[in-house]
Amino acid sequence: MSRVPQIDRRMALSVAAGATLSAAGWPAVALSTPFHRTRPGMTGWPSDTAWEALNTAVGGQLRRLAEPFAACAVPDGSACRAADALLRNSFAIGDDPALTQASGWLDAWNAAPSAYVVAARHAADVAAAVDFAARHRLRLVIKGGGHSYHGASSAADSLQIWTRPMRQVVLHDEFAPVGCRDAGNAVSIGAGARWLEAYQAVTTAGRRYVQGGGCTTVGVAGLIHGGGFGSFSKRFGLAAGSLLEAEIVTADGQVRIANPSIHSDLFWALKGGGGGSFGVVTRVTLRTHALPHNFGAVFGRIKASSDNAYAQLVGAFLDLYAARLFNENWGEQIRLGPDRTLTLGMVFQGLEQSEAEAIWRPFLDWLAHRSADYAWSTPARILSVPGRHLWDADWLRANAPDLIAGDDRPGAPTEHFVWAGDAGQAGQFIHGYGSRWLPQSLLDPFRRPALAEALLRAARAWPLSLHFNKGLAGAPAGEIEAARDSAVHPAAIDAFALAICGAHGPAAYPGLPTSRADPGAGRERARRVEAAMSALRELAPGSGSYVSEANYFEADWQSAFWGPNYPRLLDIKRRYDPSGLFFVHHGVGSENWTADGFEKR
């Protein structure tokens, strides 16, 4: 049995007593013997009686988790086939605390359920679980939507806090954060809500707009904490830029309000400092905005007939982007591939469909006059959706059914849907992945040829996407200012786009037959992703990477994810979580722990 160091017992006692936290009040952490978290079977692992006491404290919301695919020990069994179908449904994955939206990452992590889960109904349940984990020295994880690419919402031998039952959405005409005078339109959202629930309450029912994420099943708290973006972030900024206040349970088990005047440093860290490192957010309140009259999209896929024609196509698109799309009206992405294709998946707001068509007309005419060089493998399509119907499942099903994929479980809520383009990511097993912010200076006319050349070089190695809405250059000054007052890497603010490159295969949860997929082929794909990313790193040396969509193996991750903000984040982490209760891979302060988060270095 490892000896409990004196300092940790004192810490645990202060936690148990609900001691009030103050910046100066934390005991210094100076351990003389290595700190180990406990695992099942080790002395110190809670007894059945202790677990039962926790279960009582959380109103019966504690559950032991089992391997989800035990039924697949008989591979042809119907139970296994049913499980396999489940894995193409992001809602089904999100509803099971034993599953993560990605099933793993080659040579990095494999999905593994936590030992126990508390399905927390409110902050008091969270506080009881945090207190229990601190007292018993457990590895603690937090699951919201489960979309972490690094598998951070689950860990073997851990206690999981699952925020899913906390999904209430309340709209306010006048909300003033505690201790602040300014009031305005806002929405309070339980940490366990998916963005779809937030959009349907705020936009479909409330006729307002809230800036959240693009993917409908991503968790609200996880996205904000990571400094996330939505399709229209070029207009409305970071989701965290609209954060007015958060309720959070810190490592001492206290329920706190963080906003610009109370725990303002913690509040700053919640805006992009990365999920799972500072406490458990239980509720967020976000500014809402006037709803645009309509939203729109431009889709299509163009194939060039030669390398030379492809280079000209990329150059022509960059010219179009720099001249007409690099502004708050336009977001989302294009994709370039080794097969000399340019795929358009752009969105707009603040424009009528006819205005959008006029903007694209010169580019479309340019292509039409070069039919020997270019062919549309998916014809160009410009469409517009009334603002209030963008997340209205009934309207979309009736008017644009090909844009969405529903929740096909028997009896599933009819309002559930994901965008068709996101459906393939459910259960994905990642082979390689990375992102890089591209500074707006690359769009200067004299730098544009080098930009085009680097994009082409990267795309020859592996398909890459430019997510224009994940770089804030071109956004209104107020949204830029809000982003500057966050922990997000400053490179995001100066970027015209985030370049993302990734490769994945079908779901490979342990126990599934597909888990035996060919790792050699996966490694070759990872090598090609890395070759593409290396071209982008050469193009934008010293630029950052988006923490929530990043390489698991990112070198110098502190600087890549947070740049000059890292020292301040680490200081806040040390003050609010001095014993390191909250650990995630490449999260703030994780350098002090072994890779599995069980031993202090």
Ligand SMILES: Cc1cc2nc3c(=O)[nH]c(=O)nc-3n(C[C@H](O)[C@H](O)[C@H](O)COP(=O)(O)OP(=O)(O)OC[C@H]3O[C@@H](n4cnc5c(N)ncnc54)[C@H](O)[C@@H]3O)c2cc1C
């Ligand atoms: C298919 C897919 C689509 C995506 N689309 C977008 C997008 O459009 N825009 C974008 O910016 N990003 C996007 N992302 C990235 C996404 O924003 C992050 O992965 C985000 O952290 C996911 O949050 P979650 O709650 O769904 O995931 P989880 O895995 O549950 O949580 C993610 C991290 O946040 C922590 N966390 C979760 N809840 C809390 C809480 N209540 N308090 C404190 N910490 C918490 C977890 O511990 C974990 O470290 C996407 C990811 C995927 C897989």
